[in-house]
Amino acid sequence: MKEKYRSTLTMAAAPRNPLIWVGVLIGVVFFVLDALIDTTVFNKGTISAQLLHPTWHELWMRLIVLVFSTGFGIYAFIVVRREQATSVRAHKAEKRLEVLFNSAAEFIFIIDTEGTILRANQKVFTGSGYSADEVIGRHIKELFTPESQNTYDSSFPHLLEKGYNRSEIDFARKDGSIINMECSATAVPDEHGAFTSFLIIQRDESERLQVARELEESERRFRAIFNSTYQFIGLLGPDGTLLEANQTALDFIGLSNADVIGKPFWEVPWWTHSPHLQQRVRDGIMSAAHGKLIRFEAEHIGKDGERIDIDFSMKPVLNEQGEVMLIIPEGRDITERKKAEENARRMQQESAHMMRVNIMGEMASGMAHEVNQPLAALVSYCGTALKMARDSPALPEGLVDILERASAQAHRAGDVIRHLREFASKGSNSRSRVVLDSLIQGVIEFISWELRNTDIQVAFQPASLAREVSVDRLQIEQVLINLIRNSIEAINQAGISGGRVDIATRLTADGSIEVSVVDNGPGIDPAVADAMFEPYQTSKESGMGMGLSISRSIIEAHDGKLWTEQRPQGAVFCIKLPGCD
Amino acid sequence: MTITRHVYLVDDDMAVCHALSVFLESCGSRVRAFPSAEAFLSGASAVKDGVILLDQRMTGMSGLELQKELNQRHIDLPIIFITGHGDVQMSVKAVKAGAIDFLEKPFSNEALLASIREAFLQSDHDKRHRESVAEMRRRYASLTEREREVMQHVVAGLSNRHLAEQLGVSDRTVEVHRSRGMKKMGADSLPDLVRKYALCKDEDLYDSREST
Numbered sequence: 009m010k011e012k013y014r015s016t017l018t019m020a021a022a023p024r025n026p027l028i029w030v031g032v033l034i035g036v037v038f039f040v041l042d043a044l045i046d047t048t049v050f051n052k053g054t055i056s057a058q059l060l061h062p063t064w065h066e067l068w069m070r071l072i073v074l075v076f077s078t079g080f081g082i083y084a085f086i087v088v089r090r091e092q093a094t095s096v097r098a099h100k101a102e103k104r105l106e107v108l109f110n111s112a113a114e115f116i117f118i119i120d121t122e123g124t125i126l127r128a129n130q131k132v133f134t135g136s137g138y139s140a141d142e143v144i145g146r147h148i149k150e151l152f153t154p155e156s157q158n159t160y161d162s163s164f165p166h167l168l169e170k171g172y173n174r175s176e177i178d179f180a181r182k183d184g185s186i187i188n189m190e191c192s193a194t195a196v197p198d199e200h201g202a203f204t205s206f207l208i209i210q211r212d213e214s215e216r217l218q219v220a221r222e223l224e225e226s227e228r229r230f231r232a233i234f235n236s237t238y239q240f241i242g243l244l245g246p247d248g249t250l251l252e253a254n255q256t257a258l259d260f261i262g263l264s265n266a267d268v269i270g271k272p273f274w275e276v277p278w279w280t281h282s283p284h285l286q287q288r289v290r291d292g293i294m295s296a297a298h299g300k301l302i303r304f305e306a307e308h309i310g311k312d313g314e315r316i317d318i319d320f321s322m323k324p325v326l327n328e329q330g331e332v333m334l335i336i337p338e339g340r341d342i343t344e345r346k347k348a349e350e351n352a353r354r355m356q357q358e359s360a361h362m363m364r365v366n367i368m369g370e371m372a373s374g375m376a377h378e379v380n381q382p383l384a385a386l387v388s389y390c391g392t393a394l395k396m397a398r399d400s401p402a403l404p405e406g407l408v409d410i411l412e413r414a415s416a417q418a419h420r421a422g423d424v425i426r427h428l429r430e431f432a433s434k435g436s437n438s439r440s441r442v443v444l445d446s447l448i449q450g451v452i453e454f455i456s457w458e459l460r461n462t463d464i465q466v467a468f469q470p471a472s473l474a475r476e477v478s479v480d481r482l483q484i485e486q487v488l489i490n491l492i493r494n495s496i497e498a499i500n501q502a503g504i505s506g507g508r509v510d511i512a513t514r515l516t517a518d519g520s521i522e523v524s525v526v527d528n529g530p531g532i533d534p535a536v537a538d539a540m541f542e543p544y545q546t547s548k549e550s551g552m553g554m555g556l557s558i559s560r561s562i563i564e565a566h567d568g569k570l571w572t573e574q575r576p577q578g579a580v581f582c583i584k585l586p587g588c589d
Numbered sequence: 590m591t592i593t594r595h596v597y598l599v600d601d602d603m604a605v606c607h608a609l610s611v612f613l614e615s616c617g618s619r620v621r622a623f624p625s626a627e628a629f630l631s632g633a634s635a636v637k638d639g640v641i642l643l644d645q646r647m648t649g650m651s652g653l654e655l656q657k658e659l660n661q662r663h664i665d666l667p668i669i670f671i672t673g674h675g676d677v678q679m680s681v682k683a684v685k686a687g688a689i690d691f692l693e694k695p696f697s698n699e700a701l702l703a704s705i706r707e708a709f710l711q712s713d714h715d716k717r718h719r720e721s722v723a724e725m726r727r728r729y730a731s732l733t734e735r736e737r738e739v740m741q742h743v744v745a746g747l748s749n750r751h752l753a754e755q756l757g758v759s760d761r762t763v764e765v766h767r768s769r770g771m772k773k774m775g776a777d778s779l780p781d782l783v784r785k786y787a788l789c790k791d792e793d794l795y796d797s798r799e800s801t
């Protein structure tokens with residue numbers, strides 16, 4: 009800008025163009041020639057007088073010629089200069105086009121109406137491996153694969169007619185490799201509108217196709233994951249319209265994509281079994297559409313009527329502006345977990361019930377013994393008294409009757425006690441053959457459930473070779489639970505971290521199975537070791553002192569043995585049960 | 590009805606001990622009561638012929654344990670269990686180990702008497718049996734090696750001639766061994782010999798029953 013401004017200024021101050029000087033020179037020459045003609049032809053004085061002292065008339069004429077000449081020079085200068093400027097601009101545009109032409113990433117050809125290549129850009133040479141001589145003057149279709157030559161042949165008439173054509177061709181490089189090209193041809197008309205040449209632009213599609221293929225492959229992979237995961241996954245619009253559902257979710261209700269896509273999520277059969285759940289989902293979508301994560305557990309009915317428990321969640325997906333674009337509903341099948349929880353709970357209940365029954369039995373048994381002792385004495389005393397009374401010569405009237413009645417009442421009390429005991433021990437005698445190792449495994453799973461939030465480890469080393477025992481399953485479970493819980497309580501009471509309870513089984517030479525329960529708790533005080541199997545003996549703050557007593561009763565009722573062994577550290581309880589033949 | 594023999598009463602309940610002592614003494618029996626199994630064991634060397642009334646559940650050693658201990662010490666007095674809370678398994682165990690009866694408290698005096706009488710009958714029978722077995726064993730022990738061999742084959746049913754062939758001796762020699770053996774065994778006929786021979790073998794059975 010500044011440059012241009014300066015150059016205009018100089019030009020106005022001192023016109024340097026020769027045409028101006030030519031004009032001036034012509035004027036001066038005319039001035040001199042006129043003076044010469046005046047002196048030589050018309051003899052009007054000397055030349056110097058003519059030059060230096062012309063007459064007013066001569067001076068005017070000469071000056072006018074000089075001015076006209078100079079004006080002509082200036083005019084000529086302007087015309088020439090304008091022409092020059094136009095030519096420079098045209099040259100520059102040409103140059104720019106050339107650069108553009110050569111720097112294009114596409115192959116660009118100019119061909120004539122026969123298909124002969126007139127020009128080709130730099131990219132053609134670098135991209136194809138041919139030199140300019142090998143390209144220019146050649147028929148363009150010679151650069152294509154045979155199939156594409158056919159394509160060319162069939163589409164060239166169309167180009168000639170319409171002046172425009174698009175096609176896909178395979179370009180054969182000099183080294184024989186092939187490039188997939190998207191090819192567009194445009195006619196270049198002359199001033200009369202006739203097509204004299206064509207501009208062919210070919211874009212390398214290989215890369216774009218490759219990217220598209222990769223994208224497609226990636227899409228396929230993700231879709232495979234999406235569809236084959238065991239989880240139920242889908243996509244929702246923020247208004248709850250179902251956009252996608254994976255195969256697992258579709259299979260569950262036995263419907264296809266076409267049946268469900270575009271429906272409101274809560275109206276798809278996943279939810280229609282329960283209006284309550286439908287409402288919950290609608291409310292959940294409202295919250296999720298505001299960016300909240302929704303999660304709840306739900307019960308579903310599959311197409312075959314099977315009942316499953318689902319841990320269901322809806323996650324909002326935000327765009328860069330923080331608006332909710334999508335909601336991802338996801339359901340995890342937690343039926344198994346639920347079942348395990350339920351089993352553990354049932355086992356706990358059974359165990360508690362067994363415990364109560366056993367405690368009742370043990371108490372009734374203890375009471376029976378305690379009450380039967382005095383009854384036995386009473387009955388015997390009555391019997392002896394009767395005998396003595398019968399031998400007596402002077403028998404008070406009614407004494408024999410009274411003693412007989414007293415004895416009968418004592419027997420009656422004994423019967424009451426016996427019934428109580430029978431009632432308390434009822435139902436606790438259902439023996440079946442079980443593999444002891446499996447039974448223990450079940451107990452450990454149950455206990456581990458209780459210990460899931462502690463650092464106490466319960467380990468089991470089964471080595472009884474799947475030997476069977478004939479036992480009351482619930483009772484033996486009760487004993488094991490009792491022993492393991494004792495260990496755990498002892499570990500907890502002593503505040504030992506890294507507590508361990510190791511259970512192991514082994515076969516003994518006589519075909520029995522020995523179970524050992526070993527812990528790393530504080531161990532058994534030798535002073536109480538003998539008494540701890542007696543009823544009402546406890547070292548626990550809230551124990552009844554029935555556990556070990558019941559356990560021993562149960563094991564002995566199974567012709568087994570329950571005992572402890574002394575160790576420098578920790579407690580060891582052993583059970584021996586006879587194996588089945 | 591009277592009992593003149595010893596009754597050893599092992600029960601940790603004083604009232605039961607007293608009541609049963611009073612009754613049994615009124616029947617003429619000599620009763621000795623022990624408050625625990627351990628007390629009985631410490632006085633066990635002094636026990637003579639009689640019957641043991643044994644409570645199953647006692648503090649310290651239980652009735653079953655005492656029974657086992659007595660078996661091991663070869664004190665084979667008949668045992669009647671008296672228990673405040675019997676169950677089938679326990680009574681089976683006790684009877685298997687040689688108990689005569691298993692009475693559940695409270696029981697009548699008559700039942701106890703019947704049981705004691707049964708115990709004495711059985712122990713007398715056992716005693717006679719044991720005595721005859723011991724006698725036979727003594728006799729059997731007095732046989733020479735050759736006579737035992739001959740007896741064994743005779744009992745198995747071999748005739749003299751077969752026996753002579755098998756032993757490689759003359760009929761006459763076999764005849765001599767046989768008559769001497771029969772005489773030593775106190776058998777007056779072949780069936781008698783077989784029975785007595787079986788008694789000697791019975792002893793082994795008896796031993797094995799005791800030790801279990």
